[in-house]
Amino acid sequence: MKRRSFLQASGFTLTAFFVSRTIVARELLHGFWLKIANPSVVKDARPIPAFTPFTPPRSEGMRFLILGDWGTGGREQADVARAMARTATQSGCDYVISVGDNIYPSGVSSAADEQWKRKFVDVYYGQGLRQPFFPTLGNHDYKLEPDAQIAYSRVNEQWRFPARYYTQKLTAKDGTTVQIFSLDTQLVDRSVAGAAAEQRAWLDSELGKSTARWKIVFGHHMLYSNGVYGNLKPLRAAFEDILVKHKVPLYMCGHDHDIQLLKPVNGVSYLISGGGGGHRDTSWRDNTIYAATNMGYVWMVVTRDGIHVHFHDADGALKYAHKVISA
Numbered sequence: 001m002k003r004r005s006f007l008q009a010s011g012f013t014l015t016a017f018f019v020s021r022t023i024v025a026r027e028l029l030h031g032f033w034l035k036i037a038n039p040s041v042v043k044d045a046r047p048i049p050a051f052t053p054f055t056p057p058r059s060e061g062m063r064f065l066i067l068g069d070w071g072t073g074g075r076e077q078a079d080v081a082r083a084m085a086r087t088a089t090q091s092g093c094d095y096v097i098s099v100g101d102n103i104y105p106s107g108v109s110s111a112a113d114e115q116w117k118r119k120f121v122d123v124y125y126g127q128g129l130r131q132p133f134f135p136t137l138g139n140h141d142y143k144l145e146p147d148a149q150i151a152y153s154r155v156n157e158q159w160r161f162p163a164r165y166y167t168q169k170l171t172a173k174d175g176t177t178v179q180i181f182s183l184d185t186q187l188v189d190r191s192v193a194g195a196a197a198e199q200r201a202w203l204d205s206e207l208g209k210s211t212a213r214w215k216i217v218f219g220h221h222m223l224y225s226n227g228v229y230g231n232l233k234p235l236r237a238a239f240e241d242i243l244v245k246h247k248v249p250l251y252m253c254g255h256d257h258d259i260q261l262l263k264p265v266n267g268v269s270y271l272i273s274g275g276g277g278g279h280r281d282t283s284w285r286d287n288t289i290y291a292a293t294n295m296g297y298v299w300m301v302v303t304r305d306g307i308h309v310h311f312h313d314a315d316g317a318l319k320y321a322h323k324v325i326s327a
Contacts, residue, residue, distance in 0.1 A: 039279075039293075039294050040257075040258070040279040040280050040281045040282070040293040040294055041281050041293065042258075042281075042282055042283065042284050042291050042292060042293055043281060043282070043283040043284065044283055044284050044285070045284045045291070046284050046288075048290065048319070048320055049320075051320055051321045051322065052321065053310065053318060053321050054301060054308040054310070054321055054323070056301060056303055056308075058092050059173060059174060060172075060174055060176075060303055060304075061172055061174065061176050061301050061302050061303035061304070062094050062095075062170060062172040062176055062178050062301070062302045062303075063091065063092045063093050063094050063095075063299070063300070063301045063302075064093065064094065064095050064096065064097055064299070064300045064301075064302070065084050065087065065088065065093050065095075065096045065097070065129075065131075065297060065299055065300075066096075066097050066099065066252055066271070066273040066297060066298040066299075066300060067080075067084065067096060067097070067098055067099070067273060067276045067297050067298075068098065068099035068100055068101060068138075068220070068253070068254025068255070068272075068273050068274040068275070068276055069099075069100070069101040069138070069254045069257050069274040069275070069276050069277055069278060070098070070101070070102065070276025070277040071101070071102050071103035071104050071115070071119040071120065071276075071277065072104045072119070072277040072278065073104075073115070073118050073119045073123075074277065076277055076278065076295060076314070077119070077123060077276060078123055078127075079295075079314055079315070080275070080276055080277070080295055080296065080297060080314050081123045081124055081127055081129060082127055082316075083297070083312060083313075083314060083315055083316030084096075084124075084129055084297055084312075084316070085124075085127050085128045085129045086316050087297075087299050087312060087316055088128075088129055088131065089128070091299060091301075091310075092301075093129075093131050093299070094131060094170075094172070095131055095132050095133075095134060095170065096124075096129065096131050096132070096133045096134070097133075097134050097135075097180065097218060097252065098133055098134070098135040098136065099136060099138075099218050099219070099220055099252055099253050099254035099255075099273060099274070100135070100136045100137055100138025100139075100141065100185075100219070100220030100253075100254050100255070101138030101139065101140045101141060101220065101254060101255070101274075102120075102135055102137075102138065102141055102149065103115050103116075103119055103120075103140070103141060103149075104119075104140055104277065105140060105143070106140060106143035106144045107140060107141040107142060107143050107144040107145065107146060107148070107149065108141075108144055108145065108149060108152070109144045109145055109148060110145065110148045110151070111148050111151040111152040111154065111155045112155075113148065116152060116155075116156070120159070121156070125158060130158065131158075132157075132158055132159075132160050133158055133159055133160060134160050134161075134168060134180060134182065135149065135159065135160075135161050135182070136165075136182045136183065136184070136185070136218060136219050136220055137149065137164060137184055137186055137220060138186065138220035138254065138255065139186050139189070139220065139221075139255070141186075142186050146164070146186075147164075149161055150162070150163060150164065164184040164187075165181075165182055165183050165184045165199055165202065166181075166182050167179060167180065167181045167182070167206050167210075168180050169210070169212055172302075174304070175304075176213060176214075176302060176303060176304050177211070177212040177213045177214070178212055178213070178214045178215075178216065178302050179210045179212035179214070179215050179216070180216050180217075180218065181203060181206060181207065181215065181216070181217045181218070182218055182219065183199055183203065183217065183218070183219035183239070184199065184219070185219035185220050185221035185235060185253070186220065186221070187199075188221070188234055188235060188238050188239075189221045189232060189234055189235065191234060196234065196237070196238040199238065199239075200238050200239065200242060203217070203239065203242050204242050204245070204246075207242065207245075207246035207248065208246065210246075213304065214249065214302050214307060215246065215247075215248050215249070216248070216249070216250050216251075216252065216302075216307075217239075217243060217248050217250070217251050217252075218251065218252040218253060219235075219251075219253055220253060220254055220255050221235050221253060221255050222235065222253045222255055222256065222270065222272060223235045223236045223239065223240055223251060223253075223270060224236075224262055224265065224270045224287070225253075225255075225256050225260060225262075225270075225272055226260060226262070226282060226283040226284070226285045226287070226288060226291065227256030227257075227258050227260065227272065227274075227280065227281075227282040227283070228256055228257075228280055228281070228282075229255055229256055239251075240265075240266075240268075243268045244266045244267060244268060247267060248268055249267070249268065249269060249307060249324060249325040250268070250269050250270075250271060250307055250324055250325070251269070251270050251271070252270075252271045252272075252273065253270075253271075253272055253273075253274075254272065254273060254274035254276075255272075255274055256272055256274050256280065256282060257274045257275060257278045257279050257280040257293070257295075258272060258274055258275060258279065258280060258281075258282035258291065258292065258293040259272060259273055259274070259275050259290070259291065259292040259293070259296050259297075259298065259311055260272040260282065260288065260290065260291045260292075261288075261289040261290045261291075261309065261311070261322060261324075262287050262288060262289060263287045263288070263289055265287075269324045269325065271298065271309065271324075273296075273297060273298045275292075275293070275294075275295040275296040275297060275314070276295070276297065277295070278295070279293045279294045279295050280293065281293065289322060290311055290319075290320045290322065292311060292313065292319060292320075294313070294314060295313070295314035296311065296312050296313045296314050296319075297312055298310065298311055298312070299312060306323050306324070306325050307323070307324040307325050308321065308322070308323050308324070309321065309322055309323075309324055
């Protein structure tokens, strides 16, 4: 091997080695922090309203699990995944929607990155959660190579990620149609030139063409939130009027490491499910329908007569249920 080729190969090897060491060190630090940290709290929490779980027949509608901010590789992620698998077995699940920050701390370097097995395959498929995942990119996913997450779709058919933003129409056995629209909100949040205008035009066009009974939009970043990040003006400026124009009933995201359902704004409800691998404090305010922290996930069933959501804690216990919209 020539000296230059040797140095180049050695450089890549050393870079991969140090990146790997850094990832492992940050994972250990994250796990240690979760162990010593006090539980997060919902500030100004109010009594949770009385509710009745939704139990439509398995033959009716389409079922989803909604998860965000998960890929830590830690015990906490595995605990939530086991609870999700139990919910899928007991209540049914057709698809999983991941609202970003899929692999911590920095995303992946390639479709062959060893983190895929340790933080995705072993944790979900290996524990029985084998339904297709429809993901979006989060801010942490952008730190190494975001397009590697798209390339992984060609390696693992469970991971359905055709492009940085995309849409997919789904049809239930009873004929109920749901079309999901995944946005690449990191570029919009960082005000990358042209990103907002490009996705805004795409979303307006695709929503206008959709013939689905229900249209659901998701991305990593929020338009509205009572968590750490609050309301994000760049996201509202880019997408809010498009959601309202096309009467989208629900926008879903992560980014805040908590669970929230907020009252509709001009007909659009806002759901945050960022409890897949960690937790932070959040707040209950006048526009809150439900708020929780210390990890968890959302189970959603979409039927001909509406969109129904169940909120589960990290152990899988049902904490609240709400009908987002009626037909």
